[in-house]
Amino acid sequence: MAFSTIKDSITFHPLGDAAIVIQAGADIREDIHERVKQLFSCIEQHPFDGYVEAVQAFTNVTVFYEPYTVYQSAQLQQRDMSPYEWVKDYIEKLLEDKWQEGIQSNRRTVDIPVCYGGELGPDLEEVACINDLTPEEVVRIHTAGTYLVYMIGFAPGFPFLGGLSEKIAAPRRETPRMSIPKGSVGIAGKQTGVYPISTPGGWQLIGQTPLPLFRPDDESPSLLKAGDEVRFVQMSEKEFFSMKEAER
Template identity: 90%
Template sequence: MAFSTIKDTITFHPLGDAAIVIQAGTDISEDIHERVKQLFSCIEQHPFDGYVEAVQAFTNVTVFYEPYTVYQSAQLKQRAISPYEWVKDYIENLLEDNWQEGNQAKRRIIDIPVCYGGELGPDLEEVARINDLTPEEVVRIHTSGTYLVYMIGFAPGFPFLGGLSEKIAAPRRQTPRMSIPKGSVGIAGKQTGVYPISTPGGWQLIGQTPLSLFRPNAERPSLLKAGDEVRFVQLSEKEFFSMKEEDR
């Protein structure tokens, strides 16, 4: 599909004087996610003088730039337009020339082992109670799904995963915990996610993975990236601690 046929659905907004937000839609859906990925990829592959980085979220991409570098490089003093206007025009023209919606890249599938319940998943029984299920049924439903990584955020390497069954959806805790162990797997509303580092949080904790999702010394610190698919695989407690020792 040509960019010209959908450009009316994409909007641009300034974010301060050094960033532009490209809004690809308003709904959290796989179609909007694919459009966001296309926007992000196109901009990343064609940076301009003054470009800093692009950050993708659920429904938009934010492009950060150095206003003065853009001003000088594009000789804006002679053109009487602002760095924001120049960046907006540049991105619109870039997308017009390079948009190829519909060519979806093959998704990586990442299996994440999880030990559910007990001290590692202290809210499993509460999630079961909220949904009138047994803890075993919650685990069965959680491990039967495939989850799309919509974005990485909140904490380094934290994946926001879509695709959670409504059968095990649960609200955030009324009182957040001051410290959640690294690797904890949680549920909040219709989302599930994994805490890559120890941090405060209010998600319902149903288990824990021995995998390190954030590795600061690695070439790519985050194990997951937007567009990946995640499957959860149940571990016994013995397998969990064995894998945790190996990870060290």
């Protein structure tokens, strides 16, 4: 899709004095996600003096920058412009010129093994009850889906996954847990996700994976990134503990 056809739907606004938010839409949809990835890719490939980083979210990209570096580099004292105005102008022109460079259409698919129910998935029966299903049916539906990683956030490496079947959607718990085990697979509303580290949380826990999603010593600490696809594969409790021991 040419940038000219979506230009009017992209808006900009400042976030403090050192960041700009580029809004690509209002809804959590796959086409908006693709637009966000395009924005992110374009900016990452063509940074400016003073650029710090770009962060993807569901419907926007936030670009962080060093105001004083931008001010000096762009000689703004001679242009009567603020760093924000210059960065906004730069990004607008960049998108006009480079939008077609785009991102690669091929998506990486990551299989995540999960042991469902029991102590590893204490809310599986609750999710089944909410949806008038058996626990086995919840597992079957959950493993049948392919899920899109919309963003990484909340905790290091935590993937917010879209594509959950409405048949197994469930509200967050009324009382969040103070500590959720690393690797727990949960459901909240129409989303599913995996807790990469132990943290408080209110998602309904249906299982657990022994696969580390956050590896702080690696060059790329997060196993998943926005744009990946995830498939959940059921494993036995014996396989779970065997793999967990091997990961240690």
